[in-house]
Amino acid sequence: MTTVTEPAADHEHPVSPYLRMDRIPHIWCPTCGIGTVVKCFATALEETEVDLNKVSIVSGIGCTGRVAGYMKLDAFHTTHGRAVPFATGLKLGRPELLVVVFSGDGDLVGIGGNHFVHAARRRMDLLVVLVNNFIYGMTGGQNAPTTPLSAKSSTMPYGNFEPPFNLPHLAASCGATYVARWTSLHTRRLTRSFKEAITRRGFRLVEVIAPCSTLYARLNKLGTGFDLMRFYHDNAEIRHGADPADVPIAFQGKIVCGKFVDEELPTFDDLMHEHYGKTLGDEYVPMPPEGGWIHE
Numbered sequence: 001m002t003t004v005t006e007p008a009a010d011h012e013h014p015v016s017p018y019l020r021m022d023r024i025p026h027i028w029c030p031t032c033g034i035g036t037v038v039k040c041f042a043t044a045l046e047e048t049e050v051d052l053n054k055v056s057i058v059s060g061i062g063c064t065g066r067v068a069g070y071m072k073l074d075a076f077h078t079t080h081g082r083a084v085p086f087a088t089g090l091k092l093g094r095p096e097l098l099v100v101v102f103s104g105d106g107d108l109v110g111i112g113g114n115h116f117v118h119a120a121r122r123r124m125d126l127l128v129v130l131v132n133n134f135i136y137g138m139t140g141g142q143n144a145p146t147t148p149l150s151a152k153s154s155t156m157p158y159g160n161f162e163p164p165f166n167l168p169h170l171a172a173s174c175g176a177t178y179v180a181r182w183t184s185l186h187t188r189r190l191t192r193s194f195k196e197a198i199t200r201r202g203f204r205l206v207e208v209i210a211p212c213s214t215l216y217a218r219l220n221k222l223g224t225g226f227d228l229m230r231f232y233h234d235n236a237e238i239r240h241g242a243d244p245a246d247v248p249i250a251f252q253g254k255i256v257c258g259k260f261v262d263e264e265l266p267t268f269d270d271l272m273h274e275h276y277g278k279t280l281g282d283e284y285v286p287m288p289p290e291g292g293w294i295h296e
């Protein structure tokens with residue numbers, strides 16, 4: 001069990017109690033947006049005052065996939081594309097936990113795409129933080145299912161011709177109960193969205209746009225991390241309640257941000273309890289909140 005015991009000292013970063021400081025320096029490049037997302041998430045944990053002994057974080061593989069390893073929470077660094085099924089098992093076995101999946105676009109909707117759509121369809125009670133950097137960052141900038149049309153990647157040197165996913169639309173049309181998108185420049189709004197999503201139930205997606213400042217920006221001649229921030233500043237448009245189908249991202253086009261879905265609907269757990277309660281009656285023994293074997 002890992003807990004935050006002491007608040008930050010004056011000389012420490014305010015969120016350092018939420019991080020495994022013995023693992024710092026981290027592997028992320030200077031100007032990468034992933035660190036900003038981690039800071040916002042740690043602030044949201046602090047401000048919601050959730051019991052950190054009841055929070056678990058699961059990542060897959062990739063630059064974003066390193067997040068679980070840096071957070072001072074019960075953390076699992078799983079195999080590529082398998083963060084969602086791992087988290088699903090964890091949630092089913094320990095229903096009282098807040099289970100957070102924190103991973104990259106390639107991990108969650110490339111190799112892990114099948115798991116993502118089914119967890120959303122089932123309304124599995126998971127908070128999914130997806131850092132969309134438009135590329136496979138860790139392995140050299142290959143094309144991802146999120147690479148905008150005509151953008152260059154290391155495997156599409158003449159520009160991408162594959163239509164990408166519009167992730168809010170994908171999640172919402174499968175059954176997600178909460179869907180929001182921000183860029184890594186929107187720190188206050190992103191923190192607020194995390195705080196909200198922490199308190200909701202069902203499959204919740206917070207997509208954070210943070211184009212890989214090393215590979216995507218270099219291959220597409222987009223300048224420095226500072227230039228990327230300026231681009232978000234000038235091109236992000238906040239449209240709460242926008243139809244998720246209307247928020248695709250074109251290369252260097254507008255980035256529509258905001259909260260698109262926030263619905264209270266029965267989760268997988270609710271449906272399962274209702275169904276087995278009805279069909280099995282007294283014979284149905286629900287999983288106790290602290291987990292365990294039903295058929296002991």
Ligand SMILES: Cc1ncc(C[n+]2csc(CCOP(=O)(O)OP(=O)(O)O)c2C)c(N)n1
Nearest residue numbers: 061062063064080104105106107136137138
């Ligand atoms: C089964 C398997 N296939 C391929 C890889 C190589 N691999 C590691 S990370 C990665 C891409 C990660 O992309 P993304 O999830 O977008 O993370 P990013 O690094 O961009 O944050 C790939 C293909 C692997 N580790 N395991």
Ligand code: SF4
Nearest residue numbers: 029032063137212213
């Ligand atoms: S390679 Fe890209 S995504 Fe990975 S840490 Fe560097 S800037 Fe971030």
Ligand SMILES: [Mg+2]
Nearest residue numbers: 104105135137
């Ligand atoms: Mg990526």
